Amino acid sequence: MADKIxxxxxxxxxxxxxxxxxGKAFLFAQMEARAAYYNLAxxxxxxxxxxxxxxxxxxxxxxxxxxxxxxxxxxxxxxIYILEMYAAMLRDESFxxxxxxxxxxxxxxxxxxxxxxxxxYAEIFSKLDNxxxxxxxxxxxxxxxxxxWNLAGEKQHHLPEGESPVIIVARDLSPADTAQMKIDRVQGxxxxxxxxxxxxxxxxxxxxxxxxxxxxxxxxxxxxxDTVIVDGTAGLVIVNPSPELIRRYEARRRDYLIARSExxxxxxxxxxxxxxxxxxIGCNIEFAEEIPSAIEHGAxxxxxxxxxxxxxxxxxxxxxxxxxxxxESVIGVPPLEWATIRTFDLGGDKFFSDPKLAKxxxxxxxxxxxxxxxxxxxxxxxxLRAILGAxxxxxxxxxxxxxxxxxxxxxxxxxxxxxxxxILSQGVVIPQDIDIGIMIEVPSAVVMADELAHExxxxxIGTNDLIQYALAIDRINEHVHYLxxxxxxxxxxxxxxxxxxxxxxxxRVAMCGEMAGDPLNTLILLALRIDELSMYPLAIPRVxxxxxxxxxxxxxxxxxxxxxxxxxxxxxxLVEEYMWDNxxxxxxxxxx
Amino acid sequence: MxxxxxxxxxxxxxxxxxxxxxxxAVTNKYxxxxxxxxxxxxxxxxxxxxxxxxxxxxxxxxxxxxxGSDAKGLxxxxxxxxxxxxxxx
Numbered sequence: 245m246a247d248k249i250x251x252x253x254x255x256x257x258x259x260x261x262x263x264x265x266x267g268k269a270f271l272f273a274q275m276e277a278r279a280a281y282y283n284l285a286x287x288x289x290x291x292x293x294x295x296x297x298x299x300x301x302x303x304x305x306x307x308x309x310x311x312x313x314x315x316x317x318x319x320x321x322x323x324i325y326i327l328e329m330y331a332a333m334l335r336d337e338s339f340x341x342x343x344x345x346x347x348x349x350x351x352x353x354x355x356x357x358x359x360x361x362x363x364x365y366a367e368i369f370s371k372l373d374n375x376x377x378x379x380x381x382x383x384x385x386x387x388x389x390x391x392x393w394n395l396a397g398e399k400q401h402h403l404p405e406g407e408s409p410v411i412i413v414a415r416d417l418s419p420a421d422t423a424q425m426k427i428d429r430v431q432g433x434x435x436x437x438x439x440x441x442x443x444x445x446x447x448x449x450x451x452x453x454x455x456x457x458x459x460x461x462x463x464x465x466x467x468x469x470d471t472v473i474v475d476g477t478a479g480l481v482i483v484n485p486s487p488e489l490i491r492r493y494e495a496r497r498r499d500y501l502i503a504r505s506e507x508x509x510x511x512x513x514x515x516x517x518x519x520x521x522x523x524x525i526g527c528n529i530e531f532a533e534e535i536p537s538a539i540e541h542g543a544x545x546x547x548x549x550x551x552x553x554x555x556x557x558x559x560x561x562x563x564x565x566x567x568x569x570x571x572e573s574v575i576g577v578p579p580l581e582w583a584t585i586r587t588f589d590l591g592g593d594k595f596f597s598d599p600k601l602a603k604x605x606x607x608x609x610x611x612x613x614x615x616x617x618x619x620x621x622x623x624x625x626x627x628l629r630a631i632l633g634a635x636x637x638x639x640x641x642x643x644x645x646x647x648x649x650x651x652x653x654x655x656x657x658x659x660x661x662x663x664x665x666x667i668l669s670q671g672v673v674i675p676q677d678i679d680i681g682i683m684i685e686v687p688s689a690v691v692m693a694d695e696l697a698h699e700x701x702x703x704x705i706g707t708n709d710l711i712q713y714a715l716a717i718d719r720i721n722e723h724v725h726y727l728x729x730x731x732x733x734x735x736x737x738x739x740x741x742x743x744x745x746x747x748x749x750x751x752r753v754a755m756c757g758e759m760a761g762d763p764l765n766t767l768i769l770l771a772l773r774i775d776e777l778s779m780y781p782l783a784i785p786r787v788x789x790x791x792x793x794x795x796x797x798x799x800x801x802x803x804x805x806x807x808x809x810x811x812x813x814x815x816x817x818l819v820e821e822y823m824w825d826n827x828x829x830x831x832x833x834x835x836x
Numbered sequence: 837m838x839x840x841x842x843x844x845x846x847x848x849x850x851x852x853x854x855x856x857x858x859x860x861a862v863t864n865k866y867x868x869x870x871x872x873x874x875x876x877x878x879x880x881x882x883x884x885x886x887x888x889x890x891x892x893x894x895x896x897x898x899x900x901x902x903x904g905s906d907a908k909g910l911x912x913x914x915x916x917x918x919x920x921x922x923x924x925x
């Protein structure tokens with residue numbers, strides 16, 4: 245290896261999980277392997293390459309079969325059929341034949357030979373007159389990628405042996421990717437894709453490790469074993485820093501940890517404004533293991549327990565018993581006063597471990613969340629039985645995602661009541677006071693909030709999706725991400741509508757999206773009279789501290805000024821200015 | 837035994853990916869070799885990608901050429917599938 249000169253290259257991205265990490269990069273392998281070209285000098289190599297090809301194809305078939313088995317319990321016909329097609333393509337003898345001939349005749353390595361075969365098929369397909377079949381070339385290309393990927397470095401997919409900590413660098417990370425990492429060795433995440441609400445962000449925050457996302461092409465600029473500094477607070481990544489820079493960042497890292505521990509000292513005090521308004525503070529979690537840290541950071545309850553992990557990346561459906569054990573581990577954990585369990589929000593980007601499988605044209609608006617549940621009632625009932633079975637542990641709230649109208653919640657409640665009757669007859673004791681709530685994340689639910697309020701005990705505003713749907717922005721698309729603006733006047737008005745409708749019907753209104761955890765928004769949310777803010781645990785100390793120093797009076801005054809503004813930019817400008825003038829010592833340090 | 841017979845494609849979408857996958861699942865159960873032929877092309881009906889490139893729409897006539905000891909059983913099964921519009925519309 246050539247001597248590396250310290251180049252101090254700085255990349256700027258979106259800091260989504262604060263803190264500083266310094267360590268060796270590990271490039272997490274991508275499916276889009278770019279094949280290298282080698283000329284084969286002798287015939288033994290040809291034999292070896294053909295053998296490698298056959299093994300890579302066998303491996304690919306095996307992987308497809310595993311994914312297929314994982315999905316079998318779900319009765320999702322389309323993806324399974326696509327997988328069967330992939331498997332059949334991988335078994336296509338003429339594909340193998342063409343590729344081995346390329347190796348033999350052109351004397352090229354297996355990766356290159358696969359690329360040649362795929363190109364040859366692309367040529368053939370492009371000449372077909374049937375549009376539909378012509379487009380199937382994408383499937384041939386997909387299996388080509390998979391074979392090349394298996395040829396190139398199956399090893400790269402797993403962390404290197406040993407215990408040394410690493411910084412994961414990737415194009416993007418799916419739940420399946422992070423699930424297979426030895427997570428205790430990961431010190432930081434750096435990804436090309438992503439936003440403040442993507443999976444990488446959620447995982448990084450829940451593990452309290454720094455992450456910078458949305459870096460566009462950094463996975464091509466960093467190589468495994470490069471030294472990397474990740475500044476998740478400022479959103480910076482520095483590749484191959486000089487010893488001097490490393491020293492500076494080590495000092496910053498210590499400062500950060502000290503500041504954080506100071507913040508934690510007051511984290512457990514309640515969030516009461518100087519004029520006596522108490523905001524309930526919940527935490528958003530995915531695993532019971534996060535609870536101790538959430539308590540340490542000042543959570544008073546669980547405002548959002550995501551249950552998707554019970555469904556993804558598994559070989560079979562979790563049993564009802566497994567569900568119940570999981571729910572029992574999050575309900576009634578002192579000093580947490582309540583646990584809000586969101587029923588599964590599968591579909592869209594969260595369901596399939598292989599993004600290729602979720603090929604709905606518009607998965608965010610497709611068959612997901614409550615829609616999936618109302619279609620696959622048996623899967624849904626299993627989950628409800630488990631939640632009800634665990635509810636004896638403490639105050640339980642059940643939260644249904646993606647409700648778009650009254651019919652859906654009525655049908656959902658009917659199913660819930662059916663399950664209640666059924667398990668009561670089996671002698672299971674169900675507490676009387678289980679609250680039922682819905683996520684307000686579809687714009688139609690905002691419009692219908694006054695009607696919906698009569699159906700439930702609470703609302704929880706899911707700002708991530710609500711903003712995405714209301715502003716028509718794909719939150720993981722790096723090109724439109726800049727339009728994602730919680731302080732958009734339309735968003736503020738939507739939230740206000742929901743709170744007014746909820747309070748008129750005497751029900752609580754919570755907020756559990758990213759918007760709730762950004763301290764810059766805290767005064768605005770006070771003015772809107774949200775009853776409960778639920779956020780990732782790390783965000784709690786700051787938000788609480790701001791609430792304790794603020795008054796409703798000043799929050800209302802600020803809100804009165806912004807609500808008359810018509811542009812998101814003006815509102816953000818005004819809010820940020822006010823917050824920096826009055827709460828600068830609490831806000832996270834600004835980028836320098 | 838060698839069979840050469842014609843099959844008519846009666847389903848709306850023709851031999852598209854799902855149908856092709858179904859066909860190769862059947863042909864690969866048999867020892868006989870099997871080729872589908874249209875005016876323009878010929879495809880090994882045991883190979884999915886090959887079969888797709890045949891691109892047979894509704895109403896097309898495919899010449900099926902089977903050679904092997906279990907040729908008869910295979911043709912009958914293919915015929916039943918085609919008559920049943922491959923389980924589609």
